[in-house]
Every structure is written in structure tokens, then in C-alpha cells.
Amino acid sequence: MLAAIGVPSVDALYQDVPAAFRTGEIEGLPHHQSEMAVERALGRIAARNVPAGSVPFFAGCGAYKHHVPATVDHIIQRSEFMTAYTPYQPEIAQGTLQYLFEFQTQVAALTGMEVANASMWDGSTAAAEAVLMAHRLTKRNKAVLFGNLHPHYRAVIETISRYAHYETMALPSAPNTEFVESVDAETSCVVVQYPGVFGGARDLSALAELVHKAGALLIVVVTEAISFGALRSPGSMGADIVAAEGQSIGNGLNFGGPYLGLFATRQKFLRQMPGRLCGQTVDEDGKRGFVLTLSTREQHIRRDKATSNICTNSGLCSLAFTAHMTLLGEAGLRKLARLNHANAVALADKLAAVPGVEIVTRHFFNEFTIRTPKPGAAVIDALVDEGVIGGVPASRLFPGEERLDDLIIVAATETNTSGDRDAYAAALAKVLA
Amino acid sequence: MTDMTTKFFAKGAQPSTHTGNRGLQIEEPLIFEAGALETSGVDFEEPEAFESRLGDVERHDSIGLPGLSEPETMRHYVRLSQKNYSIDTGIFPLGSCTMKHNPRINEKMARLPGFGDIHPLQPQKTIQGAIELMAVLSEWLTKLTGMPAVALSPKAGAHGELCGMTAIRAALEARGEAQTRRVVLVPDSAHGTNPATAALLGFEVRAVAADKDGTVRAAAVREALGPDVAAMMITNPNTCGLFEPEIAEIAAALHEAGAFLYCDGANFNAIAGRVRPGDLGIDAMHINLHKTFSTPHGGGGPGSGPVVFSESLAPFAPLPLIRKDGDSFALIENESETQGEHPFGRLVAFHGQMGMFVRAVSYMLSFGVDGVRQASEDAVLNANYIRAGLRDVMSQPFGDKVCMHEVLFDDSFLKGTGLSTLDFAKAMIDEGFHPMTVYFPLVVHGAMLIEPTESEGKQSLDQFIGALRSLVRAATQGDAERFKGAPHYAPRRRLDETRAARQPVLSYSPAQSKAAE
Numbered sequence: 001m002l003a004a005i006g007v008p009s010v011d012a013l014y015q016d017v018p019a020a021f022r023t024g025e026i027e028g029l030p031h032h033q034s035e036m037a038v039e040r041a042l043g044r045i046a047a048r049n050v051p052a053g054s055v056p057f058f059a060g061c062g063a064y065k066h067h068v069p070a071t072v073d074h075i076i077q078r079s080e081f082m083t084a085y086t087p088y089q090p091e092i093a094q095g096t097l098q099y100l101f102e103f104q105t106q107v108a109a110l111t112g113m114e115v116a117n118a119s120m121w122d123g124s125t126a127a128a129e130a131v132l133m134a135h136r137l138t139k140r141n142k143a144v145l146f147g148n149l150h151p152h153y154r155a156v157i158e159t160i161s162r163y164a165h166y167e168t169m170a171l172p173s174a175p176n177t178e179f180v181e182s183v184d185a186e187t188s189c190v191v192v193q194y195p196g197v198f199g200g201a202r203d204l205s206a207l208a209e210l211v212h213k214a215g216a217l218l219i220v221v222v223t224e225a226i227s228f229g230a231l232r233s234p235g236s237m238g239a240d241i242v243a244a245e246g247q248s249i250g251n252g253l254n255f256g257g258p259y260l261g262l263f264a265t266r267q268k269f270l271r272q273m274p275g276r277l278c279g280q281t282v283d284e285d286g287k288r289g290f291v292l293t294l295s296t297r298e299q300h301i302r303r304d305k306a307t308s309n310i311c312t313n314s315g316l317c318s319l320a321f322t323a324h325m326t327l328l329g330e331a332g333l334r335k336l337a338r339l340n341h342a343n344a345v346a347l348a349d350k351l352a353a354v355p356g357v358e359i360v361t362r363h364f365f366n367e368f369t370i371r372t373p374k375p376g377a378a379v380i381d382a383l384v385d386e387g388v389i390g391g392v393p394a395s396r397l398f399p400g401e402e403r404l405d406d407l408i409i410v411a412a413t414e415t416n417t418s419g420d421r422d423a424y425a426a427a428l429a430k431v432l433a
Numbered sequence: 434m435t436d437m438t439t440k441f442f443a444k445g446a447q448p449s450t451h452t453g454n455r456g457l458q459i460e461e462p463l464i465f466e467a468g469a470l471e472t473s474g475v476d477f478e479e480p481e482a483f484e485s486r487l488g489d490v491e492r493h494d495s496i497g498l499p500g501l502s503e504p505e506t507m508r509h510y511v512r513l514s515q516k517n518y519s520i521d522t523g524i525f526p527l528g529s530c531t532m533k534h535n536p537r538i539n540e541k542m543a544r545l546p547g548f549g550d551i552h553p554l555q556p557q558k559t560i561q562g563a564i565e566l567m568a569v570l571s572e573w574l575t576k577l578t579g580m581p582a583v584a585l586s587p588k589a590g591a592h593g594e595l596c597g598m599t600a601i602r603a604a605l606e607a608r609g610e611a612q613t614r615r616v617v618l619v620p621d622s623a624h625g626t627n628p629a630t631a632a633l634l635g636f637e638v639r640a641v642a643a644d645k646d647g648t649v650r651a652a653a654v655r656e657a658l659g660p661d662v663a664a665m666m667i668t669n670p671n672t673c674g675l676f677e678p679e680i681a682e683i684a685a686a687l688h689e690a691g692a693f694l695y696c697d698g699a700n701f702n703a704i705a706g707r708v709r710p711g712d713l714g715i716d717a718m719h720i721n722l723h724k725t726f727s728t729p730h731g732g733g734g735p736g737s738g739p740v741v742f743s744e745s746l747a748p749f750a751p752l753p754l755i756r757k758d759g760d761s762f763a764l765i766e767n768e769s770e771t772q773g774e775h776p777f778g779r780l781v782a783f784h785g786q787m788g789m790f791v792r793a794v795s796y797m798l799s800f801g802v803d804g805v806r807q808a809s810e811d812a813v814l815n816a817n818y819i820r821a822g823l824r825d826v827m828s829q830p831f832g833d834k835v836c837m838h839e840v841l842f843d844d845s846f847l848k849g850t851g852l853s854t855l856d857f858a859k860a861m862i863d864e865g866f867h868p869m870t871v872y873f874p875l876v877v878h879g880a881m882l883i884e885p886t887e888s889e890g891k892q893s894l895d896q897f898i899g900a901l902r903s904l905v906r907a908a909t910q911g912d913a914e915r916f917k918g919a920p921h922y923a924p925r926r927r928l929d930e931t932r933a934a935r936q937p938v939l940s941y942s943p944a945q946s947k948a949a950e
Binding site for chain 2: 012032076077093095291294298314364
């Protein structure tokens with residue numbers, strides 16, 4: 001090969017690199033290993049973690065332990081899906097494009113909106129993109145962030161807003177916040193989570209009306225996608241943009257990523273939407289086919305005038321989502337959501353019976369907040385020693401907000417058994433005794 | 434094309450079949466046309482009687498989404514998958530995208546319950562291995578780049594750019610220069626994400642033209658520099674497949690003027706293990722784990738774009754941070770727990786693309802530092818072999834010279850044939866290949882950017898070269914129909930993209946489905 005190229009050595013191919021910068025072997029990193037050795041090395045590291053499936057497990061707050069059918073994991077490992085690129089040559093990427101079209105349809109239906117894109121990186125970045133989109137649409141520059149918004153989501157929105165020179169106003173965090181009159185003529189959007197980070201779910205119609213009256217947009221953040229099967233859709237309550245985390249459908253916990261952002265809005269806002277869109281068309285023979293479309297919004301065409309800098313999205317995670325959703329169908333999703341709610345209600349009743357424990361959230365889907373007589377962080381830590389992962393202490397998400405220190409956010413899903421609930425209640429009673 | 438094939442593919446010439454399917458060419462309906470609202474392929478136990486606590490937000494209306502049974506679901510997606518080209522199908526020579534083999538050991542490791550089934554907010558004493566894995570990845574990335582710090586959380590390359598440029602902004606703020614330094618220099622050959630990222634942060638983008646050899650001159654950068662310049666974003670090796678020979682002088686000029694150098698590391702796979710970007714004077718660079726470190730592209734994601742930082746930017750890296758104390762690890766999730774760092778904020782919920790971290794570390798451990806270096810060399814060798822095999826029949830915009838991991842051609846070899854780069858690309862599909870990247874970089878007319886990666890052996894490269902040579906011959910001999918009508922043998926002929934954009938149909942509705950038929 002070198003002879004065909006006409007160079008004496010591979011070194012000669014690096015001739016444009018000034019000699020001073022051509023490094024010898026980099027020190028301190030291991031040499032290649034066999035597959036068995038790699039499995040041993042990574043197996044040792046993995047064994048230092050406690051998998052959610054190995055203990056009674058009740059942590060949520062934006063990532064949920066749900067069962068992923070074996071079919072879904074098989075489908076996403078098909079070579080033709082997993083090792084394909086973004087479908088820039090649509091004639092030989094109809095598989096990817098058709099599932100994206102199906103995915104968009106499902107997301108629009110679940111959220112009660114008119115159009116959805118082909119996915120974003122995750123829920124938090126989708127929420128930040130929604131805020132930027134609202135600024136573009138309203139030509140205003142202030143976002144009001146509700147107190148029930150996940151603090152990581154709030155931080156992501158605040159970070160991008162700060163460096164992109166937009167304003168944010170975060171309302172105080174608490175399990176049962178009231179709607180505050182904080183929308184003014186500068187407000188482009190109000191961001192509210194549904195159900196909230198403390199688990200509470202409430203009707204957003206009145207808020208939507210108030211926001212719209214002020215000429216602003218309502219952004220509804222959803223971090224638990226299974227809730228679509230049990231709760232009224234954000235669209236039916238007046239949402240203008242829905243930014244959601246889709247992990248719960250088809251995707252494992254994976255320590256927080258990769259996940260997928262769901263992004264849906266009204267037809268009239270289509271041109272300001274970020275991210276990839278898949279559209280239906282026909283080929284030269286008049287056969288139905290699908291292509292990426294409206295790319296004049298995107299960075300590879302518009303460069304510095306693009307609606308977003310997003311390029312790679314969450315293709316394979318959206319395949320997991322859509323395959324799981326297809327397997328469930330509406331009937332299965334509703335059953336699954338009902339089971340989640342039932343397990344949460346059963347858990348709430350169990351925990352309420354533990355002396356000193358108070359259930360703080362009145363209406364909820366599969367997650368609620370409890371108040372304990374000891375600091376939540378200490379309780380969760382002690383529960384680990386009893387073999388139970390009992391939720392997320394509010395202090396982990398709201399450090400420095402001492403009034404929230406005695407709260408624990410607890411999630412229940414279809415994966416919990418009555419034995420898990422009994423174990424939790426018994427361990428909690430012991431820890432609090 | 435022969436008369437017979439013309440006839441065979443002429444519209445309506447084929448006798449129809451009952452289903453419309455023929456052999457392995459199977460049409461697949463949308464799930465909304467095939468499924469039913471009451472069908473579900475998942476079985477759940479019935480919960481015991483309970484009293485709903487959903488309050489007034491309980492859903493009573495139908496969602497309108499049909500389901501399929503398990504075998505129907507499997508068949509639907511397997512049939513769809515067969516309409517896709519993938520790396521496992523054949524060479525996927527998309528320049529700048531790096532479609533290398535995705536080892537399955539990576540998939541197996543990412544699915545270990547200790548990695549795949551852990552929650553991002555579990556108590557830290559139950560996820561010591563997860564943080565250790567992040568520390569191992571950090572060590573590899575900092576050592577390979579010769580840079581002291583890394584932020585793992587960015588979700589993809591463009592997110593990494595945002596991370597790096599935000600750190601630059603934070604550093605300027607700390608110096609009190611954020612208001613005065615408003616300009617970011619970007620060479621006109623850059624990825625579209627570069628100017629898009631700079632604009633998102635409110636920077637003004639100033640283009641710097643490359644020299645006629647396709648690389649940027651330090652003198653041109655010096656000329657564009659002023660007290661208003663915050664940074665330059667440069668890709669190295671650049672999008673023309675060339676190493677920027679004056680990169681260190683460019684870095685020095687920027688630093689002298691008080692500005693920073695951001696490097697788009699999309700093409701790190703040409704130099705990993707051979708050149709340390711830190712030695713060149715780079716201040717921040719994202720690394721696409723889905724390019725250099727073999728995590729699958731998944732039909733457009735998920736990616737992962739960690740960012741390495743120089744000493745001057747390291748204190749501004751975003752949350753979360755990793756701390757190591759002997760064998761025990763901690764994730765710093767909040768600013769109140771920092772010790773002397775000034776994180777610019779948070780880019781994402783939780784800690785980044787853990788699933789991709791595991792896959793990348795699996796690749797790193799398998800290849801080792803020696804294998805990573807060899808992979809870079811083989812990628813460069815393969816690209817140059819393609820260049821050598823095609824240089825006499827295709828045209829190179831900057832003359833015939835050594836390239837890095839990808840080789841760039843323009844469309845001047847098609848002059849007089851009436852054919853475009855797009856025609857040439859579509860004809861490649863009929864030869865059984867995925868086309869190269871076309872019309873990028875924008876600075877080259879009718880660009881064709883070929884990146885074979887190290888995964889291809891000589892036989893595969895020879896086939897690819899042979900196919901392209903025969904296409905060039907056909908093009909110059911006037912066999913226009915072979916190109917203009919291409920592809921003839923794909924699941925679809927050329928698709929009407931104008932119609933898709935003018936009358937957007939972005940979700941299924943029964944009426945529009947009928948209209949398309």
C-alpha cells in the first residue's frame with residue numbers, strides 16, 4: 001500500500017505535522033488486551049455498583065427503573081439500525097426514516113401536540129431548547145421557571161440563558177407551590193413540570209390561560225413518559241411546547257444517559273423548532289418514502305443563523321422508545337401506567353403507616369414526597385445499609401435549602417413487588433426508630 | 434443501462450403481486466396502518482384494588498396509538514431494518530463522520546447490570562464503580578490529548594462545542610473581558626455546528642479564509658486578530674482532510690492577543706496516539722466518542738462529546754466534577770461542594786452519556802495505547818491508498834498531496850459530463866456502496882469527502898476504488914442514465930425533498946397517507 005501511495009513509511013504520511021509535535025508512545029496507558037481480559041477489567045469495575053434490579057429500588061427524579069422487553073433490546077441491536085449513520089442518503093435509510101416518522105407521530109399523540117421532532121439529547125437539553133425557541137417566537141427574553149422544575153433542568157436552562165444573555169427567574173422550590181403572578185411583558189415563557197419533581201400532578205389549564213393572556217408561551221416539562229398513559233396530555237391543557245424525557249419508554253437507567261429528549265409543539269411554531277425532522281414524500285416512481293426535511297432551520301445549512309446547534313440526536317434511543325411504544329400500544333401503555341400508579345398508591349399507604357412519616361404530595365402519578373423526622377440524606381444513607389434504595393433526598397437536588405432537608409422523593413414503578421414495599425417500610429421503621 | 438433493465442424498472446411495467454412484495458423486496462406499512470388500538474404485545478398483572486390519587490388530571494380520552502403483537506413488532510422492525518445500509522453491510526465512507534467498526538464487546542459491557550442498571554441519583558457509595566469508570570475515561574482522554582482536565586457531560590459533539598465555548602466565555606468574564614471580546618474566528622471550511630455554537634452564545638462570527646492549499650495561515654489569523662477577538666474555532670485535521678501545519682503558531686498568536694483556541698476534535702481519529710493537541714497549544718477540544726472511540730452512531734445518535742481543557746480553562750469546567758481519594762470516588766454535583774474551581778454551570782441533567790463512556794473505555798482497553806496509535810495510522814494509510822487509487826481519474830482541489838484520515842475530491846472531473854456530485858453519489862448506491870460525504874466542506878465545489886477508517890482491509894479498499902473508477906469511466910463515456918436515474922436498485926428511487934419541505938407531512942394521518950398513494 002505504501003508503494004502505491006509512493007511514500008517510504010507511515011511516518012511520511014504525517015509529514016504535515018511539525019516534527020516537534022509527533023509524539024512517541026504516550027506513557028501511563030495500558031497496551032491492548034484480549035476480549036477476556038477486557039471483560040474481567042470492566043466486570044471488576046461494574047461489580048462495585050449496586051444495580052437497581054438487585055435491591056428494593058425507589059429512586060426517580062427524572063430517571064425511572066422500568067422493565068424493557070427483550071424484544072426492544074434485540075431490535076436496537078440490529079446491525080442495520082445500530083451501525084447506520086444519520087439518514088442523509090434516504091434511498092438506503094428508509095428503515096431509520098420510517099421509524100422516525102412513526103416516532104414523531106407517537107410523540108405528538110402522547111403529548112397532545114401537533115408536531116414532534118425526531119428527538120433531542122435528553123429532557124433537560126430539550127427544555128433549554130424550548131426556552132430558546134420561545135424567545136425567538138415571542139421576541140422577548142425572560143423565562144419564568146416554576147418551583148416544581150427538576151433542579152438539574154433549571155440549572156441547564158440557567159446556564160445557557162446566562163451565557164446567551166437571556167434572563168431567567170426561578171420561583172421558590174417546594175412540594176406544593178402555588179402559581180405566582182410573575183409573568184410580565186418581558187416574559188417569553190413559563191416552564192412548569194408535570195408531574196413536578198416532587199411528584200405532584202395538577203391541572204395546568206388555569207396557568208396556561210394566565211400565561212397566554214400575557215402573550216407568553218407555556219412550556220410543559222415531563223420527566224416520566226409513562227405518565228402520558230394515565231394523565232391528561234399537556235396539549236389538552238394548553239401547552240405551547242412540550243419538552244420531555246423519554247427514557248422511561250424503552251430505555252434503561254444507564255446512570256443518566258444516553259436518554260432521549262421528546263420535543264413537541266403547535267403546527268404554527270414549526271419553523272422555529274430545533275432538531276431534525278422526518279417528513280413523508282414520494283420517490284420518482286410515486287412510492288411513499290421518508291426524508292429529513294425543513295433542514296433550512298439547521299446548522300449544516302444555516303450555520304450561524306440556525307435555530308439550534310444540535311446535529312447528532314438520540315436516534316437509537318428513539319428507536320427503543322418507538323419499538324417499546326409499538327409493543328405496548330395505547331392499551332398496554334394505559335395498563336402499564338395504571339400499574340405504576342397502583343404501586344405508588346400502595347407504597348404511599350405502606351410508608352404512611354411508618355411512625356413519624358408524612359406523605360407530602362396529595363395528587364401524584366408514580367412519585368411522591370415524604371417528610372421524615374430525620375434528615376432525608378441520612379435516612380437514605382442508612383437505608384442502603386438495610387439493602388434498600390429508598391428514593392432521592394431533596395437535599396441532593398436542593399443543597400443549601402434547609403427547609404427541604406427532611407424530604408425524600410420516592411418513586412414506584414411496575415418493577416416493584418409487594419415484597420419490595422414491605423422491605424422498604426420495615427427498613428424505614430428501623431432507621432427512624 | 435441496458436434496454437432490458439430500463440424496461441424492468443419502467444413505471445408500471447412489472448406485473449403486480451398480491452401484496453406488492455417481491456422476493457426479499459418487502460414493503461412495510463406504518464404501524465398506524467397495521468396495528469389496532471386494543472392490541473398490545475406486553476402482558477401485565479392486574480394491580481390489587483386501589484383508590485386513584487390522580488385527582489383532576491386523570492386521562493379519560495383516547496391517545497389514538499395502535500399496538501402490535503410481539504411477533505408483529507419484531508417483523509415490522511426487522512423488515513424496516515432491511516431497508517438500511519450500515520457499517521455492518523459494507524464500507525461507509527462518510528468523510529468527517531468516521532464510520533468505523535463497532536465492536537460488540539462494547540455492547541456487552543454497557544449492558545452489564547453494574548453499568549446499564551444503575552440510577553444517576555443512587556447514593557454515591559452504591560455507584561463507586563460508575564465514578565471509577567468515568568475516572569478511567571478521563572485519564573485516557575487527558576493523557577491522549579496532553580491536556581490536564583476534562584468535562585465528560587456533553588451529549589454530543591455540538592454540545593461539546595457549547596461546553597468549550599462557554600468555558601472560554603466564563604474565563605473571559607473572570608478577566609473582565611467578556612463585553613469587549615465579542616468575535617469568534619471560524620475558517621470557512623468549518624463544520625456548520627461551529628458558527629451555530631458561537632452564534633448561540635452571542636458571539637459574532639468572523640470567517641477566516643484558508644490559503645489556496647486548503648489550510649489556514651498564521652499570518653491570516655494574525656491579520657484577523659484584534660482586542661475584540663475572544664477565540665478561534667478550528668478543526669484539526671481540518672475538514673479537507675489536511676493537518677493544519679501552522680496550528681501551533683496560530684495558537685501562539687491567539688494567546689499573545691489574549692484569545693483562546695478551540696479545536697473541533699471530530700477528526701481526532703487521524704492523530705490519536707501520534708499527536709497530543711495540548712502540545713499544539715489548544716485550550717479546549719471536544720472528542721466525539723462515537724467517532725474516534727467506536728461507539729455506534731445508531732442512525733443519528735446517541736453520541737457523546739467530552740471536552741478536554743488547558744490549564745487556563747480547567748477551573749471553569751462544568752458540573753459534575755470527579756474527585757478521587759485513593760480507591761474512593763466522589764461526584765461533585767453542586768457548586769457549593771467545589772474547592773477552588775469555578776464551574777460555569779451545568780450542561781445537562783445528571784452526568785453525561787454513561788452508556789457511551791463504558792463502550793469507549795471498552796474500546797480503549799481492547800486497543801490499548803499502542804492500538805489506538807495504530808488505528809490512527811491505518812486510517813491515514815487507508816485514506817491515502819484511496820487517494821492513490823483515484824488520483825488519476827478524479828480531481829483533488831488542492832493538488833495531489835498527502836492527506837490525513839480522509840481524502841477530498843471536487844467535481845471538476847465531471848466537467849462536461851452534465852453530471853453532478855449528487856448523481857455520482859447516487860450511482861454509487863447502485864454499485865452497492867454508501868456514498869461519501871457530498872457537498873461538504875462548502876469551500877470546495879461539488880465536494881466528495883471520503884473517509885474509509887482503519888476498519889477496511891486492502892481487499893475492501895480495492896473493490897471500492899475499482900467501483901469508483903468504473904463509475905468515472907461510465908460518466909466520461911456519456912452513460913448519463915446510469916447516473917441521472919440512480920439509484921435504480923435501492924428500496925426507493927430518488928425522493929422528492931422539495932415536496933417534503935413545501936408541504937410538510939411530519940406525522941401520520943389517514944387522509945395524507947391516502948393522498949401519497
